[in-house]
Amino acid sequence: MNGAESLIKTLVDSGVEVCFTNPGTSEMHFVAALDEVEGMRCVLCLFEGVVSGAAHGYAVMARKPASTLLHLGPGLGNALANVHNARKGHVPVVNIVGDHATYHLEYDAPLTSDIEAIAGPVSHWVYSSTAAEDIARDAAVAVQQAGHGQVATLILPADVSWGDNPNGAAAPAELPALTAVASDRIERAQAMLRSGKQTVIMIGGREVSAAQGEQLSRIAQASGARVLTETFPSRVRRGAGTAAIERLPYLAELAIEELKGTEQLILLGADAPVSFFAYPNVPSVLTPPDCEVLPLAGPDDDIDGALAALVKALQAGDIAPQLRPLQLPEAPVGALDANSAAQALAHHLPEDAIVVDEGITSGLACFPVTAGARPHDWLNLTGGSIGWGLPAAVGAAIAQPDRKVVCLEGDGSAMYTIQSLWTMAREQLDVTVVLFNNRKYSVLEVEFARTGARGGKPGPKAASSLAIGSPDMDFQAMASGMGVRATVATTAEEFSEQLADAMAHRGPCLIDARVPPLELGW
Template sequence: MNGAQALIRTLVGAGVDVCFANPGTSEMHFVAALDDVPEMRAVLTLFEGVATGAADGYARMAGRPAATLLHLGPGMGNGLANLHNARRARTPMVNVVGDHARSHKRLDAPLESDIDALAGTFSGWVRRSLSPADVAADAAVAVAAAASSPGSIATLILPADVSWEDGADVAAPVRVRPAPRVPSSVVDDVAAVLSSGEPAVLFLGGDAMGEEGQLAAARVAAGTGARLMSETFPARAARGAGLPDLTRLPYPPEMALAALAGTRHLLLAGAEAPVHFFGYPGLPGHPVPDGCTVHVLSAPGEDAVTALRDLAQRAAADAEPELLEASRPELPTGELTPRAMAAVIGALLPERAIVVDEALTSGVGLMELTSGSPRHDWLALTGGAIGDGLPMALGAAVACPDRPVIGIQADGSAMYTISALWSHAREQLDITTIVCDNGSYAILEHELSRVGAQGDGKRAARLLDLGGPGLDFVAIASGMGVPATRATTAEELADQLGRALVEPGPHLIDAVLPRRG
């Protein structure tokens, strides 16, 4: 068999049976080989950033890697922003990047670039297959490298002639390294810190954000008086009734500093010590207060759930955690504000929903008003590179076809990867997208004043405003095959969301919010 056939069969044998693809000439033998391996599901995207973001969303929900298929260095470059987000989320992914045939590399063809160097900026593992005899073994190692704890991106560079030449054989899966256990001595040390009675915050991230980790952490908090808090944008968080009321560290630096003020001990479980997203005049680079000691219960990639269970047994064996009771906000009426939008979502959120949150500044009240809803999962913008919401919803829906997906999507960042809607329609996925349509890059309006930038504001405002012409999301979505409606009041949003959630296939609701400025 040729290299492409062996590669795909090896990926499937190792559990990677979904590929989000935007191929080109150098990948055509991979494309042709899909007919020989029907177990591999190939999902076409119209932009590489959609493919990489979808692979991120898929792996966050499936707990195993998907593959991407990208065209040479420029194609990989187009997917770089969401590869960055996946790296920050520690998402397992096998990134297959086609390259020129080996004999063609020396000619410096127009699409020639240093793929290896580019891939190294976001990958935990990079390898170039040098012959058909190597490609299957390389693929097996790539899957294991991606799926081992902590998850990472493995990039396999596939020259076109390695794909088309014969002489390849399927390789057996390589053993995946499990998450290492935290030593008992570390758990004992953290338990001793908690017994001091000094103000402490148990700060969660990674696998600690699942149901089991949160419940164990809630026992620790109940028995020791420690406060619970999580990363600002966790990759995946279980939420809803029966779980603790877990506060997220606020994004604005002033609010983050206030949230941790007075803390003497910051205990990390599956998370790294927090830092602000940006540097600001007159503010420290992180919110950890002076005099606060940072303790690592479990580093990212270690088994945080078992560490928290062990800690609960040592420090709070008989404690009963405080958990949220089932509750929903009343359906609002009248003006459609961000908080009214959040109330509608909280009132109607179905059980086992997957919420993909790229609401940004329009997310006011979302955490509060969905906290007592039926159990659901929440995917956040972990790496901060906007434009991941629509692609992540695509990947999450492919991973969990029996669960409703709701994307809460800021208008400006939606346009980065708007072509994902076409893939939503082509795959007929149960994704309901709510566009937070306030007509501006509102988050940048906040940042303009926060960084102390000065000016008369007229020309600057034009760079932050999405008007002239306005964006018609109903027309855009309809043109890509997604049924779309527009809501201008809370009642209209409730009616349209309710209908979208019971009808199969994708939907988009343009939620028209108060304009900025």
């Protein structure tokens, strides 16, 4: 058994059964080993940003690490944006990055680079294996390091991959248990909830489950506290039958208003809220200056155990949680815009769907309008680096092949990782892409105004750098060219009919929804 074979078998035995790949010469022995070792599904992606984004989507829905195979430092560099998103979302990923043979590095060949330095800022753990007999052990350590919510990057030199490993596969890695929340923090949270002060409980991190929502509803009713999710938790269970929890607004000014008067903030899996960007005359910290903040539990702590302890302490176990009723709007008619598209989505979304949200400005209406839709999971862009939505939909569909995946995607962000459509077609994934086509970087127009640059109004050169028409992109042609069925919708009726058809049939499809950009009054 060579190093690559022992590596793959160790990954499979440790529960890492899917590898999203874009290999090169240094990884050929890993690629060859895929035919020698049973159990690893190899998913080819045509750009490394798709590889890393797909691993993110898979890990969120599978609740276990995904793996990637990347080619040297440049391949890892191409993947970094979505590795960043995984790190910010507390999503477990094992990156396998090929490198030159150990004896070849001294010659500084054209593709030689400092892979450890490239990986470091977006990884919790980085290690370069040095011997074939150690690679299986190193792989098991990488899986353990990825655990429930970290990025582990294992560098695989070519000679380590092709060299003989007399030790064979390593013992399967066991993921560490979630850390129990210290009793003194539970007691402090209990005291805060009984204090009578204006208290907000904010939950976020890797996942907000239906059971957590119900426990939070009991706690809120018993204590008078308000409950919010952070703006972009990785995964949220929502819709009819789930607890009614609002999320913190994205815009700093609105978030500050939402938290106004808050005297105490209890954090579960979420960080203390700050503004996404700095703006003139807007505070970076969104909580009031005198607000007491208690980080009760981090993303890798036992949040369920902490909630159970609080429910018991507050004697709230018999309180019925307040759940959202099913509220489906009528199918829309008339003009197609962000609001009518959201109405159609809420009307047609099937039960237990997975919504991957990178709709940017055009998708803003979809989240509140679908609050009473059939129960579903909602995946958010956690690190703010665009080009995540299409790849994450690929990974989510592979992790949950029996569930419909709906990807809300902006036209500008789609072009970062448009190659995802090819993988959707190749793997015949059940993904419907709603492509909001407004021919603008509309979010940047919003940000231009908010920063006050040039008085908030762009000149002709600035406006040109924010518009992505001329020429207009033909997403129907691009999707069809990569094997994905595609249609164009210009009215609410057309969009609703096309979405209904997509929900009724399996397989990849794209709806090019021609919507107007936000009106900014310029």
